[in-house]
Amino acid sequence: MGNDASQLKGLEIDEKPTETTDFWCHYKATIRDSCRYFGLNGDGSVSVFKGETIMGPLWTVSTPLEKFCNNILKYRHPFIVRYLSAWQQRSTFHLATEFVQPLAHVLSSQTPLQKCIGINNILQALVFLHEQGCVSHNNISISSIYLSGDGQWKLGGLQYLCSFSELTPAYLKQARIHRYDKAVDPNEDSNQVTTKVDQYAFAVLVEDVFKGCNNDEVSHLNEFKEYCREFLQNSDCKKRPNLLEILQHNFFNHEFISVYKFLSNLPLKGSDEKMHFFSDILKCLKCYDEETVAKQFGGLLLSRLTLLDHTARKNVIPYILKPRYDRTQNGEQNGFFCVTIFKEYLKPRVIQLFSVRDSQIRMLLLSHFSKYVNVFSHEELAHQILPELLLGIKDTDDDLVSATLMCLSELVPILGADTVVGGKRTKLFTDGRPNSNDSIPKSSDEFANRKSLQNKQCSENIFSINSNSMFDQTLVLNERPTPVGGESVDIESTQYILNLKNESDEEWDDWENTNRSLVPMHDCSSVQDDQETNNILQHGDIYPHEEQDHSVLLQKAGLVAKSKIKDISELDIKSKVEQTKKEDDFDFFADMTPVIEKQKVVLLKDESNQELSYKLNFVPGNEEDENTGWEDTWND
Incomplete structure (x- = not known):
């Protein structure tokens, strides 16, 4: 305290002061990247008081703001303004406290019950100073009271505070110039007992605070006002009760x-x-x-x-x-x-x-x-709640991690999975339900009773969930769908599918039975199983000649077939994966395939050489004379 190094890091002080008094200017300030300890709203709000040097007999050693700073640093109480830091910058002294605002600015908006609570807070702070600190405040008024961020009344204005041994008529006379005139006892100079100054000022404070309030709005309010006038403002200081006795009044003890x-x-x-x-x-x-x-x-x-x-x-x-x-x-x-x-x-x-x-x-x-x-808004959830939840999943307590993960699942419909989970996601699961909507009964939705965040009111719009989500409905099918990635392909499964296609549409009703399980009637993969089934029918285990319901026969045949099945995987409907390429598919990389082929050589015919060769290939006939074509004068 007292040098530039004590200044809070990242402190931003508003240019316009909240309050200006004879001793200091009160500013609102904000600390960047501060913990939420400084402000209720988590924005790092604090209050900064700036005071200059004041001339006077009481300020020869320290300025009024420095005295105020020293006293709130020494006397700590829940209802006294909390000290944070102080520093000297050139000729200006700075004091940083918790965020407070003058009570005079908000007193008109306070309800009678809030005023009652506030008066109780100030009285408890004064009792602490008198009983534990053995000091007198000497400046009780509305101007010395502040309202904290959580709505609590806090006592300030401790620049005139002194011990009872130093409280003399001369000291009070020197301080009177800046004290609240109405709160000063007219007989203060003549009173021999000076330790009851705060009682008189407290009675004036009660009168100012509850001015304009009806007496029936707060229990015992009228009685307390009369008590203050009769006892606390008594001209005889000896008849004024101690502040601790005031707390026993019914006004401070109603429900x-x-x-x-x-x-x-x-x-x-x-x-x-x-x-x-x-x-x-x-x-x-x-x-x-x-x-x-x-x-x-x-x-x-x-x-x-x-x-x-x-x-x-x-x-x-x-x-x-x-x-x-x-x-x-x-x-x-x-x-x-x-x-x-x-x-x-x-x-x-x-x-x-x-x-x-x-x-x-x-x-x-x-x-x-x-x-x-x-x-909470999206911003509050993403920047304040979510980081704390992500920190919780790293704890060694399994119960804490489990509860944290459940809360993270509540944030997925609001913030989206990308914000909650983070990182790149890919499609790993596919919907294995048949295309037919008739095979998905709506009554079997076991997640229907689970409450969704979409059914509750939210401060902001939440992200919509894909209606095709696999969690929308629970599947109750007549047959198990093919697992993702397919199963083993063999000739028997292909032949089985061909037999199913040849069956008529009316036979599909036979697939539904009371046990809602798949009952294979013809196992084309084994001729021996068909022969054994026929033998059972012939030997009387099942009587086809009796007039029984067709579904009963199917059930009995299913029980016989079930006893011979060694693995449950044999109940699966196995289909051969078709490798044919769809016509709609377009190969975007077809042009990128390298083509290596022999270079073609194109030969062009030379007409001049051909004509010359024709002339050189002339052969005379046998019937022609060798002298034919020569002129007569050739031999001359």
């Missing part, structure tokens, strides 16, 4: 507050108390506004201690992790929160829980995965 306190202090409760509490908590919470319950109890109901409690896992968690839809199927019990509330307040918690490396918590999430998987 809604009691449930909140029990969940907050769950580690301190016994087994019997937790068993009784979790058995009746849902009935109690149904009496209150659903959104208010989700805001205040969503994180507590899905906390680590609640998830590990046996009674809560049985009576509470199954209904909390199940969104409530408008329609229910087969009379199933509905969830506690509606889908809209679940998405807004419970879904971020579930995403956080998937990053927890606890086998019991992971198994609990996996066992109810099919109930809430539909509320």
